[in-house]
Amino acid sequence: MAESPEEVAVLVQRVVKDINNAFKRNPHIDEIGLIPCPEARYNRSPIVLVENKLGVESWCVKFLLPYVHNKLLHYRQRKQWLNKDELIDVTCTLLLLNPDFTTAWNVRKELILSGTLTPVKDLHLGKLALTKFPKSPETWIHRRWVLQQLIQENSLPTLVTKGNLETVPTERVQCLVKEEMDVCCEAAGRYPSNYNAWSHRIWVLQNMANLSTKIRTVCQLQEALSYNTS
Numbered sequence: 152m153a154e155s156p157e158e159v160a161v162l163v164q165r166v167v168k169d170i171n172n173a174f175k176r177n178p179h180i181d182e183i184g185l186i187p188c189p190e191a192r193y194n195r196s197p198i199v200l201v202e203n204k205l206g207v208e209s210w211c212v213k214f215l216l217p218y219v220h221n222k223l224l225h226y227r228q229r230k231q232w233l234n235k236d237e238l239i240d241v242t243c244t245l246l247l248l249n250p251d252f253t254t255a256w257n258v259r260k261e262l263i264l265s266g267t268l269t270p271v272k273d274l275h276l277g278k279l280a281l282t283k284f285p286k287s288p289e290t291w292i293h294r295r296w297v298l299q300q301l302i303q304e305n306s307l308p309t310l311v312t313k314g315n316l317e318t319v320p321t322e323r324v325q326c327l328v329k330e331e332m333d334v335c336c337e338a339a340g341r342y343p344s345n346y347n348a349w350s351h352r353i354w355v356l357q358n359m360a361n362l363s364t365k366i367r368t369v370c371q372l373q374e375a376l377s378y379n380t381s
Contacts, residue, residue: 163218166211169198170247171240173205182282183247185209205279212248219245223255235267243276246290250280256293263300270297278334285338291347294334295354301327302358324359331355 174180181203188208191197197208207215219241225231226238233241239262242255249255259276262268277294280287332355338348 159214159218162211163215166197166215167219167240167244169196170205170207170244173198173200174243176200177203179203180205180279183207183279184283185212207248215244216248220249220252223252223258227254227258235262238262239268246276246280247283250277250284250287251289253289256289260293260296263297270300273297274330281334281338282341285341286345286347288347291351294331295351298327298331298355298359328355328359331359 177200180200183205184207186197186199186206186208188197188210190210191208197211199206199208222231222233222241223245226233226241238258242258245252245255246259259268259273263270263273274294274297277290277297280290284290332352335348335352335355339345342348
């Protein structure tokens with residue numbers, strides 16, 4: 152295939168759009184992978200979606216990865232402007248191919264803090280990246296940062312101040328803990344000597360499981376006090 156800069160730009164823009172459309176068609180994608188294919192054989196998209204599995208034909212990665220990488224760097228260097236939707240699409244594509252690119256995770260942190268991106272979406276993106284790169288340290292680090300944002304939303308001091316303990320979503324915290332246990336087990340299964348996965352599991356038990364226990368205990372005490380004073 153021809154590889155002029157203009158043709159490459161058109162190609163990768165289409166591929167980034169195809170990846171974004173794949174997630175729109177199926178928000179339950181649970182695994183990503185490369186499809187061995189040294190060259191484009193057909194006039195079709197290199198993005199393949201089969202049930203909940205997303206595949207990228209390997210021939211396009213050598214064009215796609217440098218393009219999104221440079222695009223994001225130019226944005227950070229203020230050489231190019233990207234709107235919020237473009238940032239989400241570019242960082243998503245980049246992190247699925249190279250989840251240890253710290254700058255991309257940092258951009259997504261900014262999007263979360265600004266309210267543009269929901270933390271849950273980044274948990275899902277990280278989970279997908281770990282199906283292909285189960286040891287990725289930057290993915291695990293970012294995952295803990297996202298979970299800390301969720302912990303702060305459910306922190307005891309904040310809830311006591313607001314008087315919302317009776318409506319604390321303890322089930323939500325418990326679901327998050329279970330989800331993290333599942334992610335750790337899956338990553339460890341893909342790479343048994345996975346120090347990062349087991350370290351993350353310990354962190355979750357120390358930080359999130361304890362929070363769930365504290366919230367449940369305080370709620371029970373409140374119920375007991377309310378019963379005794381009635």
